[in-house]
Amino acid sequence: MKNIPDKLPKVGTTIFTIMSQLAHEYDAINLGQGFPDFPMDDQLINEVKKAMHDGHHQYAHMNGVPALTKAIAGKIKKLYDADIDPVSQITITPGATYAIYTALTAILLPGDEVILFEPAYDSYIPNIEINGARPILIPLSYPTYQIPWEMVKEKITPKTKAILINSPQNPTGAVLHKSDIEELQKITEGTDIIIISDEVYEHLIYDGLQHETVLKYPSLRERCFACFSFGKTYHCTGWKMGYCIGGSELMKAFRKVHQYNAFSTNSFVQYALAEYLQNENAYLSLPNLMQQKRDYLMNCMKQTRFKPLESHGSYFQCYSYADFNNENDFDFAKRIIKEFGVATIPLSSFYQDGLDHKVLRFCFAKKEETLYQAAERLKHI
Numbered sequence: 288m289k290n291i292p293d294k295l296p297k298v299g300t301t302i303f304t305i306m307s308q309l310a311h312e313y314d315a316i317n318l319g320q321g322f323p324d325f326p327m328d329d330q331l332i333n334e335v336k337k338a339m340h341d342g343h344h345q346y347a348h349m350n351g352v353p354a355l356t357k358a359i360a361g362k363i364k365k366l367y368d369a370d371i372d373p374v375s376q377i378t379i380t381p382g383a384t385y386a387i388y389t390a391l392t393a394i395l396l397p398g399d400e401v402i403l404f405e406p407a408y409d410s411y412i413p414n415i416e417i418n419g420a421r422p423i424l425i426p427l428s429y430p431t432y433q434i435p436w437e438m439v440k441e442k443i444t445p446k447t448k449a450i451l452i453n454s455p456q457n458p459t460g461a462v463l464h465k466s467d468i469e470e471l472q473k474i475t476e477g478t479d480i481i482i483i484s485d486e487v488y489e490h491l492i493y494d495g496l497q498h499e500t501v502l503k504y505p506s507l508r509e510r511c512f513a514c515f516s517f518g519k520t521y522h523c524t525g526w527k528m529g530y531c532i533g534g535s536e537l538m539k540a541f542r543k544v545h546q547y548n549a550f551s552t553n554s555f556v557q558y559a560l561a562e563y564l565q566n567e568n569a570y571l572s573l574p575n576l577m578q579q580k581r582d583y584l585m586n587c588m589k590q591t592r593f594k595p596l597e598s599h600g601s602y603f604q605c606y607s608y609a610d611f612n613n614e615n616d617f618d619f620a621k622r623i624i625k626e627f628g629v630a631t632i633p634l635s636s637f638y639q640d641g642l643d644h645k646v647l648r649f650c651f652a653k654k655e656e657t658l659y660q661a662a663e664r665l666k667h668i
């Protein structure tokens with residue numbers, strides 16, 4: 288067919304699909320795409336079975352099943368002491384990616400600017416550009432990946448519609464601190480700049496750090512969309528279940544887009560999640576569980592030539608190979624799959640200009656034996 292408009296001319300297939308396909312082809316251990324290889328909790332599976340047997344098979348309310356939105360509001364109150372109205376401020380979505388896309392689509396007009404930080408999770412920029420808006424990219428400092436707030440101030444213009452943050456961060460594992468959110472608050476005080484906060488790794492935070500949600504800050508709460516993913520929290524990334532919390536006026540705009548797209552989200556899983564959310568231990572135990580995995584991988588990697596960069600959250604830790612190889616990170620990552628049988632993600636794929644610090648992202652959300660085997664293979668490099 289001729290004349291199919293290319294609305295995303297810069298975009299090919301996502302790096303996660305490319306690397307997972309290669310991993311499959313070469314039978315490599317996949318520490319590339321972020322997904323756990325250990326089982327999820329049987330209790331949640333049983334809740335799903337029960338919800339199916341209870342007959343929850345028809346369309347849920349477009350905003351979500353009330354029992355679930357209420358349970359989420361209760362959790363936010365308990366964890367972050369923030370009052371969120373489940374009726375007007377929470378919408379259940381088919382995953383966090385969808386929530387972020389919907390939030391951006393609800394607010395962006397052609398010519399608007401969105402400030403975001405690189406390395407950036409791969410869906411953000413296409414989500415902005417497909418709406419005719421412009422990503423304004425600010426590099427995080429290397430190698431600690433902190434936000435240079437002075438630069439953020441300089442990049443704000445009358446066209447700035449939103450600032451997109453992500454903590455704990457994918458791909459680096461960097462975490463925003465209270466001082467960062469306070470800075471964000473100060474910089475945007477008295478403006479209409481909307482904060483889109485990707486908080487899918489809220490419970491995957493280590494070294495005694497606390498997650499700083501934008502929802503905790505009253506002056507940001509009305510001006511934000513905070514996006515979450517059950518897939519990350521409950522080790523079921525394939526379920527594609529998430530939610531968005533936003534200021535009530537913003538949430539009206541969000542729902543206008545949502546109602547003509549997905550309209551509503553899987554009903555029986557929502558009933559199951561509403562029950563399972565009562566089990567606080569399921570999310571409160573995550574920092575401990577996942578920090579052990581990060582540290583286990585780091586320990587195994589000592590026998591290799593890779594050097595860990597700091598990671599305080601998420602599924603990921605970055606490792607530098609700058610000391611022993613000058614190959615570009617994409618070629619190196621592909622070669623490691625083919626010759627050594629381990630898949631990772633090259634960090635340059637999270638930069639528009641392909642900035643290459645010779646760093647690879649490793650997913651440690653795996654069984655210890657998987658992490659051990661991967662390091663055993665990598666020690667031959």
Ligand code: PMP
Pocket residue numbers: 321381382383384385408453456457485487515516517518519524527528529
């Ligand atoms: N944001 C970030 C930073 C992620 O790592 C992911 C997980 N792939 C998502 C959003 C998407 O989450 P979901 O699978 O729920 O769409």
Ligand code: GLN
Pocket residue numbers: 301303304319320321322457
């Ligand atoms: N978020 C996952 C990662 O960063 C991948 C999700 C996807 O494949 N789109 O690896």
